Amino acid sequence: MRHLRREKRARGDKIAWLDGLVVATSSVTIVIDPVKLRTISSTSRVLVSHAHSDHTRGFRHKGMKQSTTETREIHSVLNSHRVSNFQAIDLNRKVSIDDVEVKALNAGHMLGSAQFLVRTPESSILYTGDINCVDTLTTKAAQPHRCDVLVIEATYGSPFYHFPSRETIYANVVEWAVDMIKQGYIPCLHVYAAGKAQEIVRLFNVYTHLPVIVNPLLDGVNMAYQKAGHALDWMSAASVEGGEVLENNPCVYVTTPNDRRSIGRKTARAFATGWALSMRGRNAAFPLSSHADFEQLVSFIKACSPRKVYIFTGSAEGLRRLIRTELGLEAKAVPSINQRTLSDDY
Numbered sequence: 001m002r003h004l005r006r007e008k009r010a011r012g013d014k015i016a017w018l019d020g021l022v023v024a025t026s027s028v029t030i031v032i033d034p035v036k037l038r039t040i041s042s043t044s045r046v047l048v049s050h051a052h053s054d055h056t057r058g059f060r061h062k063g064m065k066q067s068t069t070e071t072r073e074i075h076s077v078l079n080s081h082r083v084s085n086f087q088a089i090d091l092n093r094k095v096s097i098d099d100v101e102v103k104a105l106n107a108g109h110m111l112g113s114a115q116f117l118v119r120t121p122e123s124s125i126l127y128t129g130d131i132n133c134v135d136t137l138t139t140k141a142a143q144p145h146r147c148d149v150l151v152i153e154a155t156y157g158s159p160f161y162h163f164p165s166r167e168t169i170y171a172n173v174v175e176w177a178v179d180m181i182k183q184g185y186i187p188c189l190h191v192y193a194a195g196k197a198q199e200i201v202r203l204f205n206v207y208t209h210l211p212v213i214v215n216p217l218l219d220g221v222n223m224a225y226q227k228a229g230h231a232l233d234w235m236s237a238a239s240v241e242g243g244e245v246l247e248n249n250p251c252v253y254v255t256t257p258n259d260r261r262s263i264g265r266k267t268a269r270a271f272a273t274g275w276a277l278s279m280r281g282r283n284a285a286f287p288l289s290s291h292a293d294f295e296q297l298v299s300f301i302k303a304c305s306p307r308k309v310y311i312f313t314g315s316a317e318g319l320r321r322l323i324r325t326e327l328g329l330e331a332k333a334v335p336s337i338n339q340r341t342l343s344d345d346y
């Protein structure tokens with residue numbers, strides 16, 4: 001009888017893709033990082049893993065939303081959007097939502113980024129969001145957690161992506177910048193406004209005495225990092241002192257990936273992204289990534305020891321093959337469901 005009841009409940013839990021990762025039990029539906037809101041009922045609970053815009057659509061959901069405080073704050077400064085109907089979820093603290101327990105774990109991707117460990121009555125599901133598995137100047141490495149089902153990003157899910165050590169990349173970036181300054185240029189780093197930009201500011205603060213001037217768009221995120229205890233020293237290009245340094249002194253300029261506006265002096269441009277390994281162009285590019293590389297992904301998956309692995313994002317053929325041969329598991333894309341299926345079952 002007990003066995004039968006367990007079987008019945010097992011059919012009750014559902015993990016699927018419906019404009020976001022859905023974990024549904026007989027009493028609650030949780031949607032993680034939805035990309036659209038049209039299918040999400042107002043009673044569903046939405047979780048947001050981190051503040052990059054491809055993960056934050058859920059902050060527009062009418063019902064209850066949860067993320068770390070830092071994720072909401074960075075989203076708010078970047079989008080001038082005040083999120084209502086919100087409950088903060090702290091890292092490493094368990095939160096109960098009906099018959100489901102949710103624990104946010106550090107994802108190492110940017111300030112406030114979280115993985116979500118969801119325990120239903122039947123299984124434990126770990127959703128990684130975007131993860132980075134090495135320590136950086138502004139983040140601690142994501143730690144794996146044992147789970148039954150692992151839903152993992154695989155942005156760099158090909159063996160081609162092997163990143164040099166963080167220290168090597170940091171040294172290369174600083175060396176390049178100093179060299180450009182000696183040649184009379186302002187080194188200009190094009191990076192994501194949230195996460196990478198703050199790592200670059202901290203890099204020059206720690207390893208050089210060069211003033212760091214930033215695109216004013218980065219100011220609010222830098223301040224969120226400061227508030228969270230990260231010592232960042234920068235000047236906005238919009239400030240009088242920042243403008244003067246930019247005009248007259250050796251300095252480093254940090255801006256967004258697509259900003260091509262002139263800053264008045266000769267500029268040497270560089271990008272800092274994991275894609276640098278496959279980029280060809282006349283600008284410098286450094287493989288400074290906020291994501292795990294192939295080997296880190298494999299180690300992470302092994303340490304989680306899951307029964308099932310679902311992969312989202314990225315070209316993950318290499319990773320799929322390896323999971324099959326080394327772990328004896330099928331790695332699949334998350335199965336899609338439609339609204340009708342979800343409401344019929346629950």
Ligand SMILES: [Zn+2]
Binds near residue numbers: 050052109130
């Ligand atoms: Zn991200």
